[in-house]
Amino acid sequence: MVVSQYNSLKDYEVQLKKGLGEDQEFKKQLVDLNNDHKEDAIYLFSCGEPNCVVVLLNDTKGYIKAIEEQCFNYNLWQLDSDTYQLDFSLYHCCGESPFVSKRAYHFESNRAVLIENYVIINDDYVGNTKLTIPNVLSKKTYYITNSVQDYNLRFSPSIDLLDKNLKESFTFGCEEGTNIISKIKLKSTIAVLAELIQADRVWLFVEIEGSSLNEKCNPVDFDFEHQKIRGWISNKFVTKL
Structure with a gap:
């Protein structure tokens, strides 16, 4: 049985602010990620050199923490009227990084489903002068x-x-x-x-x-x-x- 971890977003934000510095702020994006007609929340805040992302899914009794991980940035894609994909990028070390970690999630009911999880060369590191990824992927692996x-x-x-x-x-x-x-x-x-x-x-x-x-x-x-x-x-x- 999945147990709600927060009664409200306000409860989570009170806890989050306690862990942040006085001059630190967080960003919040509200969107129905799992097509249950209730707004879910994506939080982005600094937690060192990278940022941290937390995704809270809204269930009947409160909010469930579905994702908590580090990233440098994220992109939220709307694939169709009721499907979203959340992509994360994380570079492998401080400074200029030769590799980047890529992770992508879909959402089902009260959980996040990891659909992509790989490392690839950082285009910036090789000067964007080489073909590092194909223009299109095959329809079938x-x-x-x-x-x-x-x-x-x-x-x-x-x-x-x-x-x-x-x-x-x-x-x-x-x-x-x-x-x-x-x-x-x-x-x-x-x-x-x-x-x-x-x-x-x-x-x-x-x-x-x-x-x-x-x-x-x-x-x-x-x-x-x-x-x-x-x-x-x-x-x-x-x-x-």
Whole structure:
């Protein structure tokens, strides 16, 4: 049985203000997230370098805390008349970050449902000069496995050396001067989200469990836990499952 944690938004805000500094404020957005004809609340406030987001869902007897986590920013998308998606972005460390954590939620009744949870290269870090995500994703995901140990996972669909004008202190990759961000263990299960067909090669935009990556250079273990990673691989040494 789900138990309401707050009788009202005022009760939550009184508690929230106690934890904030005297000069700190919070932002509040009211919207019916789960299509039950009652207004829910999204709170955004500072909790260190990142912000914190709390989502309270309105039930018959009060408010349930459905989400509480850190992020640098969030976006609320209305997918249709009764469906919302809440997206979070969190960079992996202070200062300029090479990777960004992406999480997305839908809402059902009195709970938030995590539908996306992955790490990807930060476009700003690589100067927005490379194709890091496809323009569109495939309508249907399929799965493959790799027949080569330590298969290269790249942040862009290219085997060229990095442009020297690119932010060349990319020390978080596996091989200096390349776009290789990790190595995939042999016979891993890999989800294919899109394909890019070039003249000499087919590139696959994929999502992989962090546990399938070589420990030597694993952006998921670097600062994010229990997340997947997205990037590009060649289709040369893979088979469809």
